[in-house]
Amino acid sequence: xxxxxxxxxxxxxxxxxxxxxxxxxxxxxxxxxxxxxxxxxxxxxxxxxxxxxxxxxxxxxxxxxxxxxxxxxxxxxxxxxxxxxxxxxxxxxxxxxxxxxxxxxxxxxxxxxxxxxxxxxxxxxxxxxxxxxxxxxxxxxxxxxxxxxxxxxxxxxxxxxxxxxxxxxxxxxxxxxxxxxxxxxxxxxxxxxxxxxxxxxxxxxxxxxxxxxxxxxxxxxxxxxxxxxxxxxxxxxxxxxxxxxxxxxxxxxxxxxxxxxxxxxxxxxxxxxxxxxxxxxxxxxxxxxxxxxxxxxxxxxxxxxxxxxxxxxxxxxxxxxxxxxxxxxxxxxxxxxxxxxxxxxxxxxxxxxxxxxxxxxxxxxxxxxxxxxxxxxxxxxxxxxxxxxxxxxxxxxxxxxxxxxxxxxxxxxxxxxxxxxxxxxxxxxxxxxxxxxxxxxxxxxxxxxxxxxxxxxxxxxxxxxxxxxxxxxxxxxxxxxxxxxxxxxxxxxxxxxxxxxxxxxxxxxxxxxxxxxxxxxxxxxxxxxxxxxxxxxxxxxxxxxxxxxxxxxxxxxxxxxxxxxxxxxxxxxxxxxxxxxxxxxxxxxxxxxxxxxxxxxxxxxxxxxxxxxxxxxxxxxxxxxxxxxxxxxxxxxxxxxxxxxxxxxxxxxxxxxxxxxxxxxxxxxxxxxxxxxxxxxxxxxxxxxxxxxxxxxxxxxxxxxxxxxxxxxxxxxxxxxxxxxxxxxxxxxxxxxxxxxxxxxxxxxxxxxxxxxxxxxxxxxxxxxxxxxxxxxxxxxxxxxxxxxxxxxxxxxxxxxxxxxxxxxxxxxxxxxxxxxxxxxxxxxxxxxxxxxxxxxxxxxxxxxxxxxxxxxxxxxxxxxxxxxxxxxxxxxxxxxxxxxxxxxx
RNA sequence: GCCGAGGUGGCGGAAUGGCAGACGCAGCGGUCUUAAACACCGCAGGGGGCAACCCCGUGAGGGUUCGAGUCCCUCCCUCGGCACCA
Numbered sequence: 005x006x007x008x009x010x011x012x013x014x015x016x017x018x019x020x021x022x023x024x025x026x027x028x029x030x031x032x033x034x035x036x037x038x039x040x041x042x043x044x045x046x047x048x049x050x051x052x053x054x055x056x057x058x059x060x061x062x063x064x065x066x067x068x069x070x071x072x073x074x075x076x077x078x079x080x081x082x083x084x085x086x087x088x089x090x091x092x093x094x095x096x097x098x099x100x101x102x103x104x105x106x107x108x109x110x111x112x113x114x115x116x117x118x119x120x121x122x123x124x125x126x127x128x129x130x131x132x133x134x135x136x137x138x139x140x141x142x143x144x145x146x147x148x149x150x151x152x153x154x155x156x157x158x159x160x161x162x163x164x165x166x167x168x169x170x171x172x173x174x175x176x177x178x179x180x181x182x183x184x185x186x187x188x189x190x191x192x193x194x195x196x197x198x199x200x201x202x203x204x205x206x207x208x209x210x211x212x213x214x215x216x217x218x219x220x221x222x223x224x225x226x227x228x229x230x231x232x233x234x235x236x237x238x239x240x241x242x243x244x245x246x247x248x249x250x251x252x253x254x255x256x257x258x259x260x261x262x263x264x265x266x267x268x269x270x271x272x273x274x275x276x277x278x279x280x281x282x283x284x285x286x287x288x289x290x291x292x293x294x295x296x297x298x299x300x301x302x303x304x305x306x307x308x309x310x311x312x313x314x315x316x317x318x319x320x321x322x323x324x325x326x327x328x329x330x331x332x333x334x335x336x337x338x339x340x341x342x343x344x345x346x347x348x349x350x351x352x353x354x355x356x357x358x359x360x361x362x363x364x365x366x367x368x369x370x371x372x373x374x375x376x377x378x379x380x381x382x383x384x385x386x387x388x389x390x391x392x393x394x395x396x397x398x399x400x401x402x403x404x405x406x407x408x409x410x411x412x413x414x415x416x417x418x419x420x421x422x423x424x425x426x427x428x429x430x431x432x433x434x435x436x437x438x439x440x441x442x443x444x445x446x447x448x449x450x451x452x453x454x455x456x457x458x459x460x461x462x463x464x465x466x467x468x469x470x471x472x473x474x475x476x477x478x479x480x481x482x483x484x485x486x487x488x489x490x491x492x493x494x495x496x497x498x499x500x501x502x503x504x505x506x507x508x509x510x511x512x513x514x515x516x517x518x519x520x521x522x523x524x525x526x527x528x529x530x531x532x533x534x535x536x537x538x539x540x541x542x543x544x545x546x547x548x549x550x551x552x553x554x555x556x557x558x559x560x561x562x563x564x565x566x567x568x569x570x571x572x573x574x575x576x577x578x579x580x581x582x583x584x585x586x587x588x589x590x591x592x593x594x595x596x597x598x599x600x601x602x603x604x605x606x607x608x609x610x611x612x613x614x615x616x617x618x619x620x621x622x623x624x625x626x627x628x629x630x631x632x633x634x635x636x637x638x639x640x641x642x643x644x645x646x647x648x649x650x651x652x653x654x655x656x657x658x659x660x661x662x663x664x665x666x667x668x669x670x671x672x673x674x675x676x677x678x679x680x681x682x683x684x685x686x687x688x689x690x691x692x693x694x695x696x697x698x699x700x701x702x703x704x705x706x707x708x709x710x711x712x713x714x715x716x717x718x719x720x721x722x723x724x725x726x727x728x729x730x731x732x733x734x735x736x737x738x739x740x741x742x743x744x745x746x747x748x749x750x751x752x753x754x755x756x757x758x759x760x761x762x763x764x765x766x767x768x769x770x771x772x773x774x775x776x777x778x779x780x781x782x783x784x785x786x787x788x789x790x791x792x793x794x795x796x797x798x799x800x801x802x803x804x805x806x807x808x809x810x811x812x813x814x815x816x817x818x819x820x821x822x823x824x825x826x827x828x829x830x831x832x833x834x835x836x837x838x839x840x841x842x843x844x845x846x847x848x849x850x851x852x853x854x855x856x857x858x859x860x861x862x863x864x865x866x867x868x869x870x871x872x873x874x875x876x877x878x879x880x881x882x883x884x885x886x887x888x889x890x891x892x893x894x
Numbered sequence: 895g896c897c898g899a900g901g902u903g904g905c906g907g908a909a910u911g912g913c914a915g916a917c918g919c920a921g922c923g924g925u926c927u928u929a930a931a932c933a934c935c936g937c938a939g940g941g942g943g944c945a946a947c948c949c950c951g952u953g954a955g956g957g958u959u960c961g962a963g964u965c966c967c968u969c970c971c972u973c974g975g976c977a978c979c980a
Binding site (some may be wrong): 110195712753889 | 896897900908911912934936959961976
């Protein structure tokens, strides 16, 4: 049992041992389940979505993956979120606070393979556990709106949406590589282990395999996704999304291949560059190892080297490949390209720092003006030709590093569209050189022309010859949604030998996952072996065909689930458009910052795509977003069962009660920060709630440990004490309200502690008989109600009972109003600095003039001493008289 | 490596460019108790001094300012993300 919370003597004490106070002690286990049951009975948290009489407030928190049981991290997001909902209810809003489960995903399959249990059984059992755990939190979830994504009534609409996307050209199929294990099939990133990249299950060497897979065309919305107007999202998230999308303006330039013994030449090689003005400085070309023309262009005597390099590149992660300070590697393929502006023959290399997924998968290398190209050229002894130089400098002075305009780094970023540093080319911010400081050199007809003019001029010339055009490229790629797995939404397509990929007709949805599944101890998709699932008649020609066995990425599920909460049972469409129009965008979304780019960008994409399909009118899913931090294990690592660092909330609830756990999580630190879990300090919060209990139920009691107990604080008469109590109460109300609005829970709790400490000092005095005290207790309970719903409900009900008033839940009371008059002060303390160092403090009347204040300041002994014989240069009255600083000369 | 966030007492943290360390935890002293636990009251950044008081102090180094934890530059460290974990 925890300190101060439940002790045996509160329940068993009798005449043998006199407890300190006859008042009942705070025992959360006796009150929390009682109120949870009562709230359910009253359906206190079931929103009436048709209620037009109050402002709507859609409060959404990221739904959870049912991984087994809740850990303290789940509570860390949910308790403040619940406090937001409760606060808004008290503000008079119609709050909709739904919850659900993100039920498809890899862990269920891993468990299934390992333990030979059906993923559905595993998942549903976990959901049952987590539901019951969630109840102990006493949160205001509306369970009538629950969504579970592995239910056919949900995933059928994933399929339906996929078919609409297909119709509108937003879904397509293309070949792309996956990590592949010969025994276990496609592997997720987390299933590839070690530097040698082996399969986590069988240890086999992981290969790349090319598979035809389904994509969603997120890039169609790239520009619109850069526009954050109308939503109130944290700047860091907007910056991360903007950089993730990575819009770059540049040019596509067509080089051609030079004739060689093994190749007739004349093939087009397109490159994307943000620096067409440096075209004359291209001294070699680099293709990504996976570029489609590599095999064709490679000279016979280079084949062995090139193939070995391509194979090695496939083994590396993109993160490795893009590391800028890594030693540059690459191999020549024994072919040349021809520069369209000057006919120069330049050698073609492949190198892994060029990615097949960005731009055209090929770059023109300009070592004089790009750091990576410079490093590569230096390693391989390739020529470096300077083509940009400050006006009147020597153009042929050798470079010791790439000459890149540093002003590019100062380009504004993040809040809107921008062109920033790219994966492979550093962009000069053309706007930064509007003065024409930089000119072209070694560039034929362009010598002496400002780089800014050449940038556009060279592109225009190329365009005229059909050899180039201005182009925009994004770092953002289309969304690969195919997963070679069982436990997901089956992609509703049939492959027919005659008709190709045929969509499943809408009336045949849902394509159900087979109930029985046999993994045979392998990770390979069991749908591939399930004849009953596989064999199907072609919807178009009726001939024998084969079902698509890929399932959809679970991020599809989470890309529209908040729409579904509004009509979870709807069976003639995915969403109730009218309801969606009324209730979205979501007013407040809360969840982890680890979703900054993927889930939060996919959700925005889906909303825009669904708008264009005519399903919803909104363009953005979430009006306001907050990303809380992550609670790590006590060891500072992410909580996971395998590390054994998971903190179970049930244990804490059993010991301290849900209210204490909720409040402690809020008190730990700033909500967006998170940090390692440590239970040290939870006792302080428990003590705080015990004090609140005592203040509310036993105000007349005295503390034998405090000799001054029952007396007013020294120097305070009754009138002063009344003012003091009232001022403390209303100041707390003002600050707590602001802190809740700003989600500053830790300081909110601190201010409630401060108020309770103040009130505690008046226990046993006559003050507790007065209206000021009564108001203080009332406001303290109301302020605490959103965060600690059970204890406040209990104390509220006893308060009403004591007055003979009928019971009404504290959670339907109105949030109180601050009385500004109570807070006004007569005097204030002014710190006095000499040369910025604190030397004295004085207390002065609030309305004092600067002249009067200065007179008092200058007469103070400490000030006089600090000034000595120095000369006062000036006196600064800062912040409207908040501080005085005396500046000395010499 | 790139993008984003952060670094303040023994610990969690507080501080619209204006008194660094609110509020807690741990610690120390005390009250209550036969005693202990609980509870309560008080002390408490580091160094020096009997004291008044003085000096130092917000990852490191520079800068802007009357004044910097806060703004700017360089660097170091930690955390999140990097497209098949969710």
